[in-house]
Amino acid sequence: MVEPFIRHHQYNFIKNQAEIVQKATVSVADPKVLEAVRYSAESKVLNAFPHATEIQVQLLKKIASLKEAEDFKQYVHSLLPYVIPFPQVTEKQLKKLFPKNKKLKVPDLLTIDYHAITYLGWMDVATNKLFIVYPAREDVVGIEGKYTIANRKNTCSLCNGHGEVALFTAISKTRMAHVSPDYYKAIGNYICTDSAQCNKRITDVTALERFIHDITGRAID
Structure with missing residues (x-):
């Protein structure tokens, strides 16, 4: 089982990158440009986790293979269990x-x-x-x-x-x-x-x- 490893601000960052790729899939006609956008998003996300394990890397890099709107929604939602919660305070x-x-x-x-x-x-x-x-x-x-x-x-x-x-x-x-x-x-x-x-x-x-x-x-x- 993969333990939570994504801090909340990092989750926001991943969502932003996913939105960039999603917009590109419906607005960019040039396959090479779209591939560059995908590669850029994947690189930025992985660079935010320099100490990620191989399993964590595999979870994150799925961002580059998403195509349909539902794929992006599911990807972002699938990462929620790996978000580290803020320490509960009294x-x-x-x-x-x-x-x-x-x-x-x-x-x-x-x-x-x-x-x-x-x-x-x-x-x-x-x-x-x-x-x-x-x-x-x-x-x-x-x-x-x-x-x-x-x-x-x-x-x-x-x-x-x-x-x-x-x-x-x-x-x-x-x-x-x-x-x-x-x-x-x-x-x-x-x-x-x-x-x-x-x-x-x-x-x-x-x-x-x-x-x-x-x-x-x-x-x-």
């Missing part, structure tokens, strides 16, 4: 991550599909704060900051999607040597106001992990 764990927030309001954890999120994010309108929780080695790490809703749509720094965003600003816990105790560094990024939509689009966690590291100073991997 309200107690979340409150421990953010101890300074005595009246922390957490999302309804019973409604969360842990197979469908790369990170757990939510806004607390009462405190004007935004919270993000992300897996880090054997546990999870949390960051919090103030948010300001943007007056116009912009590009999210985490998923690169265009839509409603907020400027999320947090204070970095890392300090340079020999600086004043009063020194602090604010780090800000535009991110989606709807974390569910952001999670549907995110295909790369580089920006997210760098943002978390810059704020917490913790190594993610």
Whole structure:
């Protein structure tokens, strides 16, 4: 039995590549061009899994042989059992991550599909704060900051999607040597106001992990 080996953002990436191939099958007449699209998708997907076993490779590379719309649908669906779920968290764990927030309001954890999120994010309108929780080695790490809703749509720094965003600003816990105790560094990024939509689009966690590291100073991997 093949154990889950696909992270959620990687699953999104595979779906995107499958959609590219599917569109090419109905819009590209030149067989050579279509073959190039297929090869490109297969290469990109396999490159996202440099340590894949032979069985895992065989599962992934089927993307290059898909032809009909139903084939693509079945391919994407067939990979769901191999998606690594987000670590299930409890309200107690979340409150421990953010101890300074005595009246922390957490999302309804019973409604969360842990197979469908790369990170757990939510806004607390009462405190004007935004919270993000992300897996880090054997546990999870949390960051919090103030948010300001943007007056116009912009590009999210985490998923690169265009839509409603907020400027999320947090204070970095890392300090340079020999600086004043009063020194602090604010780090800000535009991110989606709807974390569910952001999670549907995110295909790369580089920006997210760098943002978390810059704020917490913790190594993610």
